[in-house]
Amino acid sequence: MHLPVVDFTSPTAPQEFCKSLHETGFGVLKNHPLSQELVESIYAEWLGFFKTEAKAKYPNDPVKHDGYFSPSVSETAKNFTKKDLKEFFHIYPWGRYPAEVSDAAQRYYAEGANLAATLLNWVEENSPPEVKARYSMPLPAMIEGSDHTLLRVLHYPPLRGDEEPGAVRAAAHGDINLLTILPAATEPGLQVLGKDQAWHDVPCDFGLLIVNIGDMLAEASGGYYPSTVHRVLNPTGEGATKSRISLPLFLHPRREVVLSERYTVEKYFNERMEELRGKKY
Numbered sequence: 198m199h200l201p202v203v204d205f206t207s208p209t210a211p212q213e214f215c216k217s218l219h220e221t222g223f224g225v226l227k228n229h230p231l232s233q234e235l236v237e238s239i240y241a242e243w244l245g246f247f248k249t250e251a252k253a254k255y256p257n258d259p260v261k262h263d264g265y266f267s268p269s270v271s272e273t274a275k276n277f278t279k280k281d282l283k284e285f286f287h288i289y290p291w292g293r294y295p296a297e298v299s300d301a302a303q304r305y306y307a308e309g310a311n312l313a314a315t316l317l318n319w320v321e322e323n324s325p326p327e328v329k330a331r332y333s334m335p336l337p338a339m340i341e342g343s344d345h346t347l348l349r350v351l352h353y354p355p356l357r358g359d360e361e362p363g364a365v366r367a368a369a370h371g372d373i374n375l376l377t378i379l380p381a382a383t384e385p386g387l388q389v390l391g392k393d394q395a396w397h398d399v400p401c402d403f404g405l406l407i408v409n410i411g412d413m414l415a416e417a418s419g420g421y422y423p424s425t426v427h428r429v430l431n432p433t434g435e436g437a438t439k440s441r442i443s444l445p446l447f448l449h450p451r452r453e454v455v456l457s458e459r460y461t462v463e464k465y466f467n468e469r470m471e472e473l474r475g476k477k478y
């Protein structure tokens with residue numbers, strides 16, 4: 198499986214990027230407009246935040262899903278029984294935001310959502326006519342005015358050696374949403390499942406932006422853009438002593454948007470949440 202690194206500034210970037218998304222469900226960009234300085238400052242200050250007890254002041258809301266998710270309420274991926282080895286904070290424009298950190302992550306949310314909208318436009322323009330004909334409206338219109346897009350600040354703590362056998366940083370899963378954008382994390386570990394059924398490392402040089410198709414876009418495109426299963430491996434050796442921070446932004450449409458003949462966004466989302474209920478929160 199080959200994951201090409203596409204230069205965002207190249208005139209052929211939209212075509213190359215969408216070819217990669219079609220063939221692998223993933224696209225990797227360099228020279229993209231998101232500020233690396235901003236990303237690094239978020240990694241640093243949120244690592245500090247996760248190390249304090251202040252996080253406990255923002256327990257996640259089980260209905261609205263904003264706030265802090267501790268390792269003990271962390272996610273269990275579909276078809277898995279062990280909780281992932283991670284803690285995270287969900288940021289929505291209307292949700293809670295820690296007073297202990299600067300507004301950097303909120304600024305990133307706006308920048309990231311803006312870039313994601315551009316990328317969604319690339320996806321729209323590079324969809325073959327028969328795929329485009331499936332979309333109930335242009336893809337960028339699906340996210341207009343949506344306040345469901347989610348920025349997740351993730352902390353994978355160093356491994357202590359007493360983890361439950363079989364528990365991993367992030368078990369194999371597909372993302373539920375339309376499109377996810379993810380700056381290279383502070384440590385390696387992200388892998389995708391290829392069509393060859395083997396796991397492949399995602400390029401993780403600092404400064405790269407990783408983009409992947411979520412289940413909703415796979416549904417809307419009739420599978421033309423596949424939602425590819427991915428995971429985060431447990432580190433070994435020196436890496437096991439280090440935290441890993443990552444920052445996925447999950448682009449979500451408005452709930453009433455029609456995805457396919459079978460699904461509105463609302464029906465799709467509720468079904469997926471129902472599958473996870475009792476396990477996830």
Ligand SMILES: O=C(O)CCC(=O)C(=O)O
Binds near residue numbers: 351379382387443445
């Ligand atoms: O931490 C990462 O690199 C990926 C996280 C991820 O796949 C997710 O939260 O859905």
Ligand SMILES: [Fe+2]
Binds near residue numbers: 370371372427
């Ligand atoms: Fe994911």
